[in-house]
Amino acid sequence: AQSVAQPEDQVNVAEGNPLTVKCTYSVSGNPYLFWYVQYPNRGLQFLLKYITGDNLVKGSYGFEAEFNKSQTSFHLKKPSALVSDSALYFCAVRGTYGGSQGNLIFGKGTKLSVKP
């Protein structure tokens, strides 16, 4: 079965410090991996994706993520957190064959809180 795990319900970081939001996955075939951010009462905004190629992918707002195939992980990182980064972050995966080719499978989300 395909799944995504975000082991932390909440991550607290001081402004200016580096942040990491963790994600591990289980999927058939080669994964397509995504991070989305959700602000209160808003839809999901795309941050970045890994399809193939370089394991370190860079996205919007200074975020980056590292694909680690051996650990089946795709952790989201940012070198210096901003208070405005406080939001709900979702990791998602899409399989690449069979009936899973269309839909995304999401984790439960991690609430990021950046304090000044």
Next chain:
Amino acid sequence: GAGVSQTPSNKVTEKGKYVELRCDPISGHTALYWYRQSLGQGPEFLIYFQGTGAADDSGLPNDRFFAVRPEGSVSTLKIQRTERGDSAVYLCASSSLDQETQYFGPGTRLLVL
């Protein structure tokens, strides 16, 4: 350009009533997806269209839920005989032919009393 739009933004209905939720995808996007997000959870897949046809409807919870996309653009999610458990945010997304990135609308918040 314009993103994915969804109407209404909020819908309050009574148990047993019929509701329709509309999604207008990004112009030119051939793939359209519906997800449901319950409080404190990640979005869960309902159905996706490639053009006019439903390519995968395996996420629809039961036969009270139905979706159409008659002209390959706008889609309507229809829920019959609503139940309180249907209360959630219904999200729509669209993607281009390569289906790599899905872009989401703001969602419709459905409350069934």
